[in-house]
Amino acid sequence: MRLLQLHCNNFEYTPTKKEISSAEEIEPETKSLDNVVVTFVAVEKGDDKSVARKAINEIKESLQKIGCKKLLLYPYAHLSSNLASPSLAFSLLKEMESLATDLDVSRAPFGWTKSYKLEVKGHPLAETSKSITKGTTDDEISEAVKSEEKIKSYWYILSPDGTMQEFDKFNFSKHPQLEILAKYESAKKRSVDETPPHVKLMKKLAIADYEPASDSGNMRFYPNGRLIKSLLEKYVTDKVLAYGGIEVETPIMYDSHHPSLESYFNRFPARQYNIHSEGKSLILRFAACFGQFLMAKDFQLSYRNLPLRLYEMTRYSFRREQSGELVGLRRLRAFTMPDCHAFCKDMKQAIEEFKKRFDLSSEVIHGVGLDNSDYEMAIRFTEDFYKENKQLIQDTVKKIGKPVLVEMWKEKFFYYILKWEFNYIDNLGKASALSTDQIDVENGKRYNIEFVDEENKPKNPIILHNSPSGAIERVIYALLEKAAKDAKEGRKPHLPLWLSPIQLRLIPLQPEFNEYCEKLANTLTSAEIRTDIDDRNESIGKRIREAETEWIHYILVIGEKEVNAKNLNVRERISGKVNEISIDELISDIKKQNHGKPFSKLNQSRYVSKRPQIMV
RNA sequence: GCUUCGAUAGCUCAGCCUGGUAGAGCGUUACCUUGGUAAGGUAAAGGUCGCGGGUCCAAUUCCCGCUCGAAGCUCCA
Numbered sequence: 001m002r003l004l005q006l007h008c009n010n011f012e013y014t015p016t017k018k019e020i021s022s023a024e025e026i027e028p029e030t031k032s033l034d035n036v037v038v039t040f041v042a043v044e045k046g047d048d049k050s051v052a053r054k055a056i057n058e059i060k061e062s063l064q065k066i067g068c069k070k071l072l073l074y075p076y077a078h079l080s081s082n083l084a085s086p087s088l089a090f091s092l093l094k095e096m097e098s099l100a101t102d103l104d105v106s107r108a109p110f111g112w113t114k115s116y117k118l119e120v121k122g123h124p125l126a127e128t129s130k131s132i133t134k135g136t137t138d139d140e141i142s143e144a145v146k147s148e149e150k151i152k153s154y155w156y157i158l159s160p161d162g163t164m165q166e167f168d169k170f171n172f173s174k175h176p177q178l179e180i181l182a183k184y185e186s187a188k189k190r191s192v193d194e195t196p197p198h199v200k201l202m203k204k205l206a207i208a209d210y211e212p213a214s215d216s217g218n219m220r221f222y223p224n225g226r227l228i229k230s231l232l233e234k235y236v237t238d239k240v241l242a243y244g245g246i247e248v249e250t251p252i253m254y255d256s257h258h259p260s261l262e263s264y265f266n267r268f269p270a271r272q273y274n275i276h277s278e279g280k281s282l283i284l285r286f287a288a289c290f291g292q293f294l295m296a297k298d299f300q301l302s303y304r305n306l307p308l309r310l311y312e313m314t315r316y317s318f319r320r321e322q323s324g325e326l327v328g329l330r331r332l333r334a335f336t337m338p339d340c341h342a343f344c345k346d347m348k349q350a351i352e353e354f355k356k357r358f359d360l361s362s363e364v365i366h367g368v369g370l371d372n373s374d375y376e377m378a379i380r381f382t383e384d385f386y387k388e389n390k391q392l393i394q395d396t397v398k399k400i401g402k403p404v405l406v407e408m409w410k411e412k413f414f415y416y417i418l419k420w421e422f423n424y425i426d427n428l429g430k431a432s433a434l435s436t437d438q439i440d441v442e443n444g445k446r447y448n449i450e451f452v453d454e455e456n457k458p459k460n461p462i463i464l465h466n467s468p469s470g471a472i473e474r475v476i477y478a479l480l481e482k483a484a485k486d487a488k489e490g491r492k493p494h495l496p497l498w499l500s501p502i503q504l505r506l507i508p509l510q511p512e513f514n515e516y517c518e519k520l521a522n523t524l525t526s527a528e529i530r531t532d533i534d535d536r537n538e539s540i541g542k543r544i545r546e547a548e549t550e551w552i553h554y555i556l557v558i559g560e561k562e563v564n565a566k567n568l569n570v571r572e573r574i575s576g577k578v579n580e581i582s583i584d585e586l587i588s589d590i591k592k593q594n595h596g597k598p599f600s601k602l603n604q605s606r607y608v609s610k611r612p613q614i615m616v
Numbered sequence: 617g618c619u620u621c622g623a624u625a626g627c628u629c630a631g632c633c634u635g636g637u638a639g640a641g642c643g644u645u646a647c648c649u650u651g652g653u654a655a656g657g658u659a660a661a662g663g664u665c666g667c668g669g670g671u672c673c674a675a676u677u678c679c680c681g682c683u684c685g686a687a688g689c690u691c692c693a
Contacts (some may be wrong), residue, residue: 324691415693560652613644
């Protein structure tokens with residue numbers, strides 16, 4: 001059954017003619033209702049009295065929340081492409097009406113073509129849609145949603161020495177960032193009108209920008225941004241493959257009514273992009289979970305094959321966040337996220353895997369250029385899991401080497417019993433999750449993923465959900481915010497060398513040195529150094545200044561001296577020094593810094609004079 | 617979604633309060649300049665002042681509505 005519920009200032013309808021032969025016998029007359037909740041109802045195949053009962057209970061609940069007592073049930077076939085027979089639909093509607101006599105209830109006639117006029121109120125709960133189906137999964141969901149509201153969490157700070165203190169008793173004086181994370185919910189107001197530093201930087205460095213012609217939160221990436229993203233994607237993928245991940249690719253859209261998916265989707269009804277195509281209702285994925293689960297379900301699995309680690313760099317995952325929540329590269333509606341699921345035969349194996357993935361995530365997050373002081377960890381688990389796995393949790397915190405925020409649940413109410421994240425705290429005191437991992441004990445069953453165990457019995461695996469870096473865009477956000485912090489505190493802002501769109505710039509003093517620069521650039525390029533040449537007819541001072549503002553690590557002015565001497569004069573941006581060194585020394589120095597990181601060629605014309613200006 | 621703010625040249629913005637159809641810097645183009653480690657000079661081109669309505673002799677400016685955007689809040693598996 002599908003419901004669309006509108007809280008109206010006024011609703012007026014007029015039956016015009018019978019649409020079907022089994023239409024209700026009535027005198028067609030215009031009815032007008034004030035301050036009424038109109039619920040459009042489509043009864044679907046498979047619905048029965050229990051569904052009608054469930055539906056009317058949910059409707060009552062929401063009316064109570066809104067504080068309205070007048071209800072109009074309005075038969076409305078257009079909400080579904082899988083309608084029940086008219087006779088069943090009519091009887092269930094009457095059933096719902098009879099179950100709501102404690103309200104001021106009325107019902108629009110069934111089987112008639114009607115015209116209507118309405119004015120919907122402007123409050124957040126005025127418009128809701130619901131899908132109600134028979135069966136256990138949906139019971140579980142509504143239970144889950146209910147228990148989510150009632151959930152009891154206890155908050156602690158767990159220190160590396162193993163002491164766990166209630167969070168309001170903890171002394172945060174040495175851990176201001178952790179305090180921000182811990183108190184994030186109650187965070188104070190910040191100065192208005194301040195654009196987050198990374199938003200300015202992403203434009204200034206021609207990395208990314210808003211695309212007004214798309215939906216908000218869908219960014220455009222300029223050549224620099226695409227290069228940075230692609231390097232990060234390669235880096236993370238390489239690390240996951242080294243850990244044992246197996247890369248796959250899954251569709252970005254799914255049938256909303258697929259039985260295994262429906263219950264999963266309905267839990268977050270406001271958060272998806274919906275697409276209608278050829279009568280099908282499709283949703284865009286918000287992670288790779290279901291794609292990989294559906295794939296794993298079709299694999300023939302033995303306990304010998306586990307742990308099985310499926311991995312995808314999702315370009316894209318979509319989440320239709322509320323428009324006001326979107327910020328630059330921090331929170332998007334379309335983003336690229338590594339998503340790696342490990343299917344494990346039992347909790348013992350899951351815990352072993354959990355440790356590996358924790359180390360993987362730490363390595364990745366440090367590899368991309370963030371260090372221990374840039375993020376704070378939060379770990380959440382059920383009380384039961386904690387009791388049985390104290391040592392594991394304490395060991396994990398020891399690895400971080402500083403206190404972490406703990407949320408402990410009395411009971412399990414999500415599909416996971418443990419979840420941790422690394423949170424980046426930015427210049428405006430905002431916390432955003434980067435790496436994360438979860439131990440999922442439900443979806444193996446929900447998706448019918450089975451393996452055969454040592455005793456030849458089918459079992460559902462425990463599934464770990466890991467994003468070793470978090471969203472790639474969010475990594476760029478964190479790196480830019482970190483650079484902004486450096487600038488604020490008097491250090492030179494920069495991106496890690498391996499991620500810099502241009503690593504080295506040659507500035508010929510005069511056009512006659514262009515040819516020499518070209519040769520030099522060939523040498524440096526073949527040594528995997530992204531090199532370009534600023535051949536514009538501008539003063540030396542100006543070209544150096546612009547190279548500095550583009551955060552180019554190495555600047556080489558090429559003139560008579562260089563052409564005739566063995567050594568080069570290399571301006572190293574971070575130190576601000578000009579060193580005279582040989583080309584071999586320069587190459588080996590840069591190679592050392594980029595060791596273990598992927599390389600991509602220059603994603604621009606080599607000559608600055610040939611490039612379009614990106615004015616943002 | 618709520619609140620607030622905004623929309624003027626390719627970009628960043630001034631002008632609006634006090635109405636008389638626009639200005640700067642950067643960028644672009646042309647010319648001059650051939651410069652040794654953070655901005656060389658001159659000139660030119662470039663605008664239906666977001667859209668619609670109202671007031672007025674006259675609206676970029678005042679008023680109303682709309683659209684789009686941003687920030688904050690709420691939220692964030």
